[in-house]
């Protein structure tokens with residue numbers, strides 16, 4: 171090989187290496203590129219007259235769950251969180267107070283329940299339970315059973331700690347510690363929904379790890395916790411892989427004017443996954459498709 175040809179070949183190899191590195195840097199700058207997931211088609215336990223359900227009733231070929239029990243796929247109930255302790259036992263009842271930011275009408279949740287047939291519903295960010303109550307009521311009336319896992323620190327988000335005069339964000343602080351959780355639980359009890367609603371007072375990501383450790387599959391999840399870009403990004407990345415095929419992830423505040431960071435994350439998630447984004451008022455939602463061959467490896471980063 172003459173020296174001219176050798177120089178050309180070396181320059182070309184050099185260019186390939188430089189471009190490859192530039193490509194890698196570009197990918198590393200895309201925050202979504204570190205996240206992948208597998209869509210595992212789940213063996214949905216079906217039922218019929220010949221194959222009855224072990225627990226719950228057979229409806230349209232699938233087993234319903236008993237009240238307070240998350241169904242055949244997810245063997246959890248209130249005892250899974252609290253063991254022998256009953257969190258509602260001897261709860262001091264407070265005046266019914268359903269103050270919240272729940273912008274959607276009941277029709278929306280009726281449709282979500284028809285769509286996802288939830289036996290396990292999870293709400294991240296419940297506050298005093300305004301939206302939890304609607305979801306749990308639909309479980310009770312449409313599904314005649316099931317469980318809502320109500321995930322919240324009950325200590326508010328940053329904006330709850332910056333404005334002393336905001337009556338909507340009063341944390342009911344006693345000796346330095348917010349007591350909103352007892353307003354939430356009291357509300358559930360008074361509405362006759364305590365049997366269906368289990369509070370899980372953990373930060374969202376720790377709750378996601380709890381759900382992962384119990385190997386649960388989520389039928390319906392409502393994300394309404396932290397609204398900051400980084401926090402919501404982690405919420406979606408942690409929770410979405412645990413939504414079962416056919417399940418639904420709903421979120422609040424798809425509202426460019428008031429919550430631009432929510433819109434940014436949701437749009438990025440859509441662009442990265444190429445899933446169909448549904449928007450209904452300020453609600454956004456995605457339905458877990460049957461299979462996605464481009465996603466391989468782990469179920470989640472947690």
Ligand SMILES: C[S@@+](CC[C@H](N)C(=O)[O-])C[C@H]1O[C@@H](n2cnc3c(N)ncnc32)[C@H](O)[C@@H]1O
Pocket residue numbers: 269270271272294295296297298299300301302321322323324325326327372373374375394395396
């Ligand atoms: C907008 S409120 C939820 C409103 C509620 N869905 C309703 O309909 O009224 C947000 C809630 O998310 C909770 N929250 C914020 N960040 C959280 C996090 N990282 N983990 C768990 N809960 C969180 C707050 O404590 C607060 O109760």
